[in-house]
Amino acid sequence: MRDVLLKAYHNLPGPFRSVAASLRGLYLRSWRYGPETDRLVEEALERETWTLDRWKTWQEERLAFVLHRAATQVPYYREHWAVRRRQGDKASWDYLENWPILEKESVRENPRAFLADDCDVQKMFCEQTSGTTGKPMTLWWSLKTVRGWYALAEARWRKWHGVSRHDRWIILGGQLVVPANQLKPPFWVWNQGLNQLYMSTYHLSPQLSRYYLDAIARYRPVYMMGYSSAMASLAEAVRASGRQDLRMTVATSNAEPLYDYQRTTIAEAFQCPVRETYGMGEIVVHASECTVGRLHLWPEVGKVEIMDDGSLFTDDRSGELVCTGLFNVDMPLIRYKVGDRAKLQGGISTCGCGRSLPEISRIEGRSNDVLIAPDGRRVYWINPVFYGLPVREAQIVQEELERLCVRYVPAMGWTDETKRSIIDRIQARMGKIEVSMERVESIPRGANGKFRAVVSKIFVRNSANGHVPSAQSP
Numbered sequence: 001m002r003d004v005l006l007k008a009y010h011n012l013p014g015p016f017r018s019v020a021a022s023l024r025g026l027y028l029r030s031w032r033y034g035p036e037t038d039r040l041v042e043e044a045l046e047r048e049t050w051t052l053d054r055w056k057t058w059q060e061e062r063l064a065f066v067l068h069r070a071a072t073q074v075p076y077y078r079e080h081w082a083v084r085r086r087q088g089d090k091a092s093w094d095y096l097e098n099w100p101i102l103e104k105e106s107v108r109e110n111p112r113a114f115l116a117d118d119c120d121v122q123k124m125f126c127e128q129t130s131g132t133t134g135k136p137m138t139l140w141w142s143l144k145t146v147r148g149w150y151a152l153a154e155a156r157w158r159k160w161h162g163v164s165r166h167d168r169w170i171i172l173g174g175q176l177v178v179p180a181n182q183l184k185p186p187f188w189v190w191n192q193g194l195n196q197l198y199m200s201t202y203h204l205s206p207q208l209s210r211y212y213l214d215a216i217a218r219y220r221p222v223y224m225m226g227y228s229s230a231m232a233s234l235a236e237a238v239r240a241s242g243r244q245d246l247r248m249t250v251a252t253s254n255a256e257p258l259y260d261y262q263r264t265t266i267a268e269a270f271q272c273p274v275r276e277t278y279g280m281g282e283i284v285v286h287a288s289e290c291t292v293g294r295l296h297l298w299p300e301v302g303k304v305e306i307m308d309d310g311s312l313f314t315d316d317r318s319g320e321l322v323c324t325g326l327f328n329v330d331m332p333l334i335r336y337k338v339g340d341r342a343k344l345q346g347g348i349s350t351c352g353c354g355r356s357l358p359e360i361s362r363i364e365g366r367s368n369d370v371l372i373a374p375d376g377r378r379v380y381w382i383n384p385v386f387y388g389l390p391v392r393e394a395q396i397v398q399e400e401l402e403r404l405c406v407r408y409v410p411a412m413g414w415t416d417e418t419k420r421s422i423i424d425r426i427q428a429r430m431g432k433i434e435v436s437m438e439r440v441e442s443i444p445r446g447a448n449g450k451f452r453a454v455v456s457k458i459f460v461r462n463s464a465n466g467h468v469p470s471a472q473s474p
Contacts, residue, residue, distance in 0.1 A: 002388055003421065006428075010179045018189045021177065025193020031125055031143065032150040033165065040151030045159065047300070048355040055299050055358075062326045063303055067093055069116060070332045076106070076113040077334065096303070101310075101322060102336045104137070107282075108392070109411075111138045111331075119330045128387045129281035139281055145328050149283060152298060156288045160353075161250040161275060163223045170197045170216065172226025172234065174384060178203070180373075180429045185211040190219065197221055201230045202429055205377045209237030216246050224270065228253040229370055232262040233378060235269035248272040254279075257363065278363055284323035284336050287360050296357035297344075301327045304358075305335070306344055318343040318362065371456050373430040374402045382454060385425035390414045395443045396426075398456040403434040409442060 009020055050058070070077040071093040080100070081093055091098040107114060115121065124140040141149070158164050177189045180202045187203040190196075197219045199212060212234060224231065231251055238246055248270040253262075258276040266274045276295060279286035284302040287295045297304065303326060305312055308319040321342045325333045345359035371379040386394050390413035398404040406422060423435045 003424070006176060010176070014178075014186050014189075017177065018191070021189040021198060022192035025191040025196065027193070029193050031146050034147050037147060037151050037154070040148060041155045041159065044152050044155040044300075048357055050356060052356070055356075059299060059303055059326065063096065063324065064094065066324070066326055066329055066332050067096065067099070067334065069329055070334055073116045073118065074114060074332060075117070076110070077332075096305075096324060096335065097312075099324075099335050101307075102333060104337070104339060105392075107333065107336075108137050111140075114331050114333065115140060116330050116332075124330070127281050137281070139283075139328075140331055141283075141328060142330050145283070145330065149327065152286075152300065156296075156298065157225075157252055157277065158223075160288070160290060161223070161252075161273070163249050166195065167222035167249075168195050168197070168220060170199055170219075170221045170224040170226070172199050172201050172204075172224070172230040174201055174227075174382075176200070176202065176429065180377075181431050186215065187211060188215055199226075201227065202373075202379055203377060204230060204233050204237075205375070206237065206240075207376070209234065210241065213237060213241060213243060213246060217243075221248070223249045223272075224251045225254060226251075228256040228258045228262050228276075229378070231274075232265050235266040238269035239265070244271075246270055250275060252277060278360070280338060282325065282333055282336065282338070283328045284325040284333050285321060285338060287363075290351060290353040290355060292352040294351050294353070295360045295363075296351070296355060297360060299358060301325070304344065306342065316343060316345070316361075371396065371398050371404070371430065371454060372401060372458055374433055375431060377430075379430055382426070382429060385422055385429070389418050389421060391418070391422075393443045395452065396454050398454075398458055401458055402432075403436070404430075405436045405438055407438045407440050407443060409440060 009017065012020065071081050072078060084091070093099070112121070119140070119142070121140055124142055125146050127139045127141060129137055129139065154165055163169070175198065177198050177200050178187055182203070185208075187208065188197055188199040191198055197215070199215070204212070231253065246269070250272050251266050251270055251274045253274065254277045258274065263274045273291070275289040277286070277288045278295065285304055286298045286301045288298070289295050303324040305322040306317065306319040307313065307322050313319050318341055321338045321340050322335050323333075323338055324335055340363060342360050343362040345361045351357070351359070371382060373379055382396055390411040392409040392411040394406060394408045396404055396406055404426070406426070408422075410418070419437050422437070426435050427433060
């Protein structure tokens with residue numbers, strides 16, 4: 001059904017696509033914002049000056065509530081503790097250290113098992129995400145969770161930098177807002193419901209970039225959000241054109257690391273500060289960069305532990321991020337291994353920005369290569385091709401400009417139609433490219449235990465020849 005609706009949408013004339021996007025935006029706005037939003041934003045800003053002791057007390061009380069709710073009302077955890085009790089284990093679920101580490105695979109295989117008994121999925125917002133590991137995942141948020149989350153985002157993505165949801169803005173994202181094989185503008189839609197100019201990352205190429213720049217000048221957005229690599233690519237086009245009329249208030253990166261060379265390019269092109277964010281749809285950890293360039297954790301979102309080989313680090317060493325969600329209490333994830341590594345700044349100290357929020361001094365992970373379409377376009381976000389399909393794991397390897405391979409581990413329900421859907425979705429994003437399918441038992445992991453969802457050998461090869469900077473360049 002998803003593919004049928006997308007094809008019908010793509011058959012609409014450009015102005016009608018914007019109408020469809022605006023209707024979707026109005027729907028999303030009704031979920032994200034309500035009469036309580038401004039109050040929630042102010043409360044979030046007020047909490048930023050709490051002392052270490054006050055945050056510690058708040059987190060301990062919230063954690064106790066979440067652990068009890070999970071153990072007694074969430075099927076996956078209730079069964080876990082029932083098994084332990086039958087085996088004579090009397091460990092208390094009141095202590096976080098007694099809980100096992102939760103892998104992504106468990107959530108992916110049976111997401112409903114993590115929903116509390118008193119939840120009705122028909123009344124919840126369904127979010128699909130695959131992050132950077134190529135594993136499709138389904139999550140549910142209640143209305144209260146959605147609005148609370150977007151109030152936090154309003155406070156710490158926008159208010160920190162002098163903008164708001166009421167301003168016009170750009171997002172460079174991976175939704176197929178126009179067909180990937182479209183060669184004439186517009187390569188964007190105007191979403192009136194969210195005051196948003198949604199620009200396709202699938203068409204960002206030197207040949208087409210001037211259309212993007214003209215559209216930005218015409219719509220006059222105040223700020224920009226998007227993948228670091230996509231914003232940097234657009235910024236390169238601005239610098240090449242010599243234009244000085246595309247100034248933003250702030251540019252905010254998400255979903256990818258922000259490298260120094262990207263920050264410099266974006267800042268110079270759009271004459272604004274560039275700020276990084278870190279987080280995921282599972283809502284177990286989130287962080288955003290303040291005005292003095294330090295990345296602050298959002299303590300309301302989750303309890304963060306740094307571990308390695310099962311050992312908990314209490315010092316400032318780098319290790320695996322293991323997080324317990326404190327925000328989405330209807331789908332609580334306890335000691336969830338997010339798949340990234342990080343290093344925390346010890347304790348909570350007042351930053352130069354005036355906030356006493358904890359800090360992450362370094363995040364390791366979230367790095368993927370970028371695919372190159374046969375016509376030269378960079379394809380930044382390919383994971384949605386697996387959404388809603390019976391795929392346990394998947395990795396896309398681009399061997400040549402016109403050929404790539406999908407390595408996949410099938411899940412229950414895999415059929416030949418699944419294979420055809422993946423090929424069709426890739427070709428819808430990349431044009432006429434040969435796609436081979438390779439069934440494997442598992443995707444090889446790297447030293448950090450993660451696998452790269454996208455491996456572009458042609459991109460690495462070009463980088464070595466000095467043609468394009470690698471997505472993983474320092």
